[in-house]
Amino acid sequence: MNLTNGAEAVVRVEEGVLIKERVPKNYRLKDLDERIRKERTKAEARLISEARRAGVPTPIIYDIENSTIKMQYIDGIALKHVIDEKLSEQIGILVAELHSAGIVHGDLTTSNLILFNDKIYMIDFGLSFFEGSIEARGVDVHVLFRTFESTHRGHEKLIEAFCRGYRKEFGQADEVLERVKEIEKRGRYA
Missing domain, CATH: 3.30.200.20 (Phosphorylase Kinase; domain 1)
Incomplete structure (x- = not known):
């Protein structure tokens, strides 16, 4: 198949x-x-x-x-079909763990997160790389937030929930989330 x-x-x-x-x-x-x-x-x-x-x-x-x-093969459902605030907070925790390991996913979307047996799996690391900079992590999170905005109702609540989870597990979360705001402004005026 x-x-x-x-x-x-x-x-x-x-x-x-x-x-x-x-x-x-x-x-x-x-x-x-x-x-x-x-x-x-x-x-x-x-x-x-x-x-x-x-x-x-x-x-x-x-x-x-x-x-x-x-x-x-993770035979689950893409989070784009079932995402809610609880799942978004869990995504924040997972991304924090990923970033803590020095890995940037490169294509963080709700299509590349699969729910299977009440666990979220991250898939498709084809654009991933090792990187510890605030900028790279900020771009990673920015891509996810853009996905929330473009494809999910109530995206503000999803972003807030993600930030709660991300802050719980990642010491540099506030720096990264501030960079996300800067990246968003750059895109707006480019």
Whole structure:
């Protein structure tokens, strides 16, 4: 069963295992393309594993081969369909744990957060990277807040709940949340 075809990868499920395969880019030299896809695949798997070690529920990595990751399929529901203030506060805690581990997700949206057995799983680390700066963390949170604003009713309450959870677990939360406000202003006047 194919789940999605994106610009970077094809994602499918076979026998209960999620398979994410980075697709070749014909505009790149073949050797360079293979190297880039392998490196990005390894980096993504490493980031997923590091996030899991930091306490963030993520899929379990089963295997990495060339440009393909085989991992646990989380058969839940995307938070975009069920989000409420309680779940948003939990997201704040998870993002705090991720940021405390020096990881920036890069694509924090309610489509990349899955609810399964009353636990929120973070998925799709394809744009993730190791970074400890306030700016990178602020951009990460800003992307999530933009998702709340563009796709969810009562987004102000969701943002407030997220901030409560984020502040509970992350010592630099206030600095990051102040940076989010600065980033928002930059976008408004650009």
